[in-house]
Amino acid sequence: MLKKGGNNWVEGDRFFDREIELEALEERTRDGTHTLLTAQRRMGKTSLVRELLRRLTETGGFETVFVDLEAAMDQADAVAELGIRTRSVRAVWGRIETVFANVLRGVGDRIEELSVSELKVKLRAGVDAGNWSQRGDAILSALAGSKRPVVLAIDELPILVNRLLKDDDDRITPEGRRAADGFLSWLRRNGQEHRGKISIILSGSVGLEPLLQQAGLSAHANIFSAYDLKPWSEETAMSCLAALSDTYDVVLTVDVRRSICQRLRCCIPHHVQMFFDRLHDHLRRERRQEATLNDVDWVYLHEMLSVRGQMDLQHYESRLQTVLGRTGYPIALEILTQAATRGDLDDDTVRQYEMHFPARDGDGDPSVEHVLHVLHHDGYLERREDGTSRFVSGLLEDWWRARHGRNFVPVFASRQADRGADR
Ligand SMILES: Nc1ncnc2c1ncn2[C@@H]1O[C@H](COP(=O)(O)OP(=O)(O)OP(=O)(O)O)[C@@H](O)[C@H]1O
Ligand SMILES: [Mg+2]
Structure with missing residues (x-):
């Protein structure tokens, strides 16, 4: 029963x-690949x-640790987070307690009763800008000493x-670069040292590679071998929709399910789920069980692309803002709106943008080239055989057009129009 x-x-x-x-x-x-x-x-x-x-914990004979660094403000936060998450590995937790003995003194047997957040505050007090790498080394050595192999996600x-790289104006600074360099070197060194005992899996909602490339730190990623997670095939997405319709007792014919996939163009699991959820709500309101092709169209236009649907998609924008900053994001906004309203983006247009947003060396601001790299790498745009790019996802394209496309005139064209009017 798929929920x-x-x-x-x-x-x-x-x-x-x-x-x-x-x-x-x-x-x-199992091969020890990072x-x-x-x-x-x-x-x-x-x-x-x-x-x-x-699954690996249940059946695979592995110890597993999952660390989420979204809220970590600096290296010390990251190490404290790592420390607290190793609590899931019973066999090494005792050694972690020793690493943090100075801040855990006095807690004694009560440690079992402390919540994760209480314990984290304690561990955080034991890590600072001067000792995070030693503390981090000690945690990873403890993990590597576990009898079972460890997967560290x-x-x-x-x-x-x-966050480490950039200042408040979203620019990469020399100190930021040093901080990121230090943290990534530490991770790489540990990954190499404990290879075969700890295997690391890195993931994130923005790509690491374009960021490292922009900062000139790409070499740090070379102990990691990339694995690209693809969208569901139409067949898989249709089976998922069938499984959901069974669970929630609605009828989606093959044609209806195919039409959902065609609207999406790219079957990103979250979008498949969202579509099902909206369609299910719609049928419930209509007191019907079976969806028609008209229902699919209606839900797509009035729910998926509606204000409520936008809430789910707005986090795309906020992530782009985070990673591209206040100079890069307006460039992405232009490029994506242009691609959504015209249906594609050709070299000529890219050149016009490059002239409009000239790259300046050394000021830490992203260039049009970098923004395009991020948009391709993170899967917003794909290059087609004829050299033009377009949105990968039909939903994202339609949504972007609905949100930003009204009365859109590219910046370079509006400048030309202004000049024309001045003459
Ligand atoms: N294998 C799956 N089966 C069912 N639903 C899935 C699956 N994978 C993802 N989803 C759907 O997609 C949503 C997002 O999943 P998840 O947070 O894992 O994606 P992500 O790639 O980590 O996203 P982000 O880029 O925001 O970090 C889930 O809430 C769920 O609805
Ligand atoms: Mg995620």
């Missing part, structure tokens, strides 16, 4: 398919890793790296 997914990561009876990917990742962990999991947003990266860890590392 609805909602917005957060899923596992167990909310997790569908991905058997091939789970098998591939399990094999990598993995950088890449995919466009909402593809189910976090869910895939969570489900993998769940680190989610949202790029968000932390981005």
Whole structure:
């Protein structure tokens, strides 16, 4: 019985398919390969890793640790978070307590009763800018000393790296670069040292590679071998819709399910789930059980692209803002709106944007080239055979057009029009 997914990561009876990917990742962990999991947003990266860890703990003879760095402000936060999450590995927790003996003194037997957040505050007090790397080394050595092999999943590392790199104006600074360099070197060194005992899986809602490239730190990612998580095939998405319709007692014919996939164009699991949820609500309101092709169209236009639907999609914008900053984001906004309203983006247009937003060396601002790199890498745009780019997802394209496309005139054209009017 497949349950609805909602917005957060899923596992167990909310997790569908991905058997091939789970098998591939399990094999990598058994081989001791470190993995950088890449995919466009909402593809189910976090869910895939969570489900993998769940299965490896249950049956695979592994110890598993899942660390989310989204809220970590600096290296010390990240190490405290790592420390607290190793609590899931009973066999080494005793050694972690020793590492943090100075701040845990006095807690005694009460440690079992402390909540994760209380304990985290304690551990955080034991890590600072001067000792985070030694503390981090000690935690990872303790993990490596476990009898069973350990899988260490680190989610949202790029968000932390981005935070370390940039100042309040979203510019990469020399100090920021040093901080990110230090943290990534530490991770790489540990990954190398404990290879075979700890295998690391990195993931995140923004890509690591374009960020490292922009900062000139790409070499740090070379101990990680990339694994690209693809969208569901139409067949898989249709089976998922069939499984959901069974659970919730609605009827979706093959034609209806195919029409959903065609609207989406790219079957990103979250979008498939969202579509089902909206269609289900719609049928409930209409007091019907069977959906028609008209229902699919109606729900797409009035729900998926509506204000409520936009809430679910707005986090695309906020992530782009985070990673591109206040100079890069307006460039992305232009490029994506242009691609959504025209249906594609050609070299000529890119050149016009490059002239309009000239790259300046050394000021830490992203260039048009970098923005395009991010948009391609993170799966917003794809290059086609004729050299033009377009949106990968039909839903995202329609949504972007609905949100930003009204009366859109590209910046370079509006400048020309102004000049024309002045003459
Ligand atoms: N294997 C799956 N089975 C069912 N639903 C899934 C699956 N993977 C993802 N989903 C759906 O997609 C949503 C997002 O999943 P998840 O948070 O894992 O994606 P993500 O790629 O980590 O997203 P982000 O880019 O925001 O980090 C889930 O809430 C769920 O609805
Ligand atoms: Mg995620």
